[in-house]
Amino acid sequence: MSKQKQHKNKPKSMIQRLITIVCLVIFIASAFYLVDALYDYYTNRQVLADIQDVYRESKEDxxxxxxxxxxxxxxxxxxxxxxxxxxxxxxxxxxxTMVDYPILQAEDNAYYLQRNYKEEDSRAGSIFMDYRNDITQQDRNIILYGHNMKDGSMFGQMKRFLDEDFLQEHQHFYFDTLYGSYEVEIFSVYHTTTDFYYIETDFPNDESYRTFLDDIKKRSEVTTDIELNAEDQIITLSTCDYLLDPNEGRLVIHGKLVKQN
Incomplete structure (x- = not known):
């Protein structure tokens, strides 16, 4: 090969090497991120398993x-x-679903967003109740938040309730507080964005509450036969969802609380 050809090929060779190095760096960074995420998922499940064991044993007692x-x-x-x-x-x-979790509540809606129940930093955060709710009162709308985790933990499996067959088999879930136990009858599941204020906790009168109930029931993407009135107390589960908007999209479940003896 002539020196002239070697000179022409040298820049091409350098570019190819640079591309190879960049690809290698991206691969290593991606692998590190994946391993880190998998470790977080594993750790989160172990931490939650510990408190689940404590709670189950106490509940049996x-x-x-x-x-x-x-x-x-x-x-x-x-x-x-x-x-x-x-x-x-x-x-x-x-x-x-994997949902079998403690519910935390802080003085704001940010504290447990990235902390577990041990108050340790956690990508999965916790399931937490809106700071405006008071479990000693009869709040008309109790709101729970949780991350939509890719491994299905926290509220990562809420989308299952968009399937009519799944919902028919699992139309009830269970909500316990420090003072009472409730069976929850799901009456609405839908996608929305934060433009719709479904997290209202205080209503000036029965009429405004009935209007709210009618609105959220009409938004449901699945059919239910649960009847509602102004005397009913509801619970709202909220998680991020990217169908309608990558930042402001939400997936919401509403259910009617039925007090258990």
């Missing part, structure tokens, strides 16, 4: 003792997990 009639008395099933974190206000369980 509560069943043996029997329920309390006093609203002011914290249920025995929560005493052990409250010793772990006094910000725990309840527990949510949804059959057919």
């Amino acid at each position: 509560e069943i043996e003792i029997g329920p309390t009639d006093s609203v002011a008395t914290i249920r025995s099933s929560f005493r052990d997990i409250l010793a772990i974190n006094s910000d725990i206000v309840g527990w949510v369980t949804m059959d057919g």
Whole structure:
């Protein structure tokens, strides 16, 4: 090969090497990110499994003792997990999904966004109740938030309820607070954006609340036969979703609370 050809090929060779190096760096960075994410998922599941064991054992003891009639008395099933974190206000369980988690509540809606119940930094965060809600009161709309995690944890499997067949088999889930136990009847599931204010907790009168209930029921992308009136208390589950908007998109589930003995 002549020196002239070698000179012409040299820039091309350097570009090819540079491209190879860039691709290698991207591959290593992607692999590191994937391993880091998988480790976070694994750690999160282990941390949650620990408190699930404590709660299940305490709940079994509560069943043996029997329920309390006093609203002011914290249920025995929560005493052990409250010793772990006094910000725990309840527990949510949804059959057919991974949802079986403690509910946290702080003085704002940011604290548990990236923290687990141990108050450690966590990509998955926690399931947390809107800071405006008060579990000692009869708030008309109790709101729970959770991340839409890719491994299906937290509220990552809420989209399953958009399937009519799945919803028919799992139209009820369970919501426990420090003071009471509820079965939840799902009546609406839909995509929206933050432009629609579905997280209202305070309504000036029955008429405005009925209007709100009619609106959120009409938005449902699945059909339900749950009847609602102004005396009903509801719970709202909210998670991020990218169907309508990459930043402001949300997936929402609404359910009617039915108090259990």
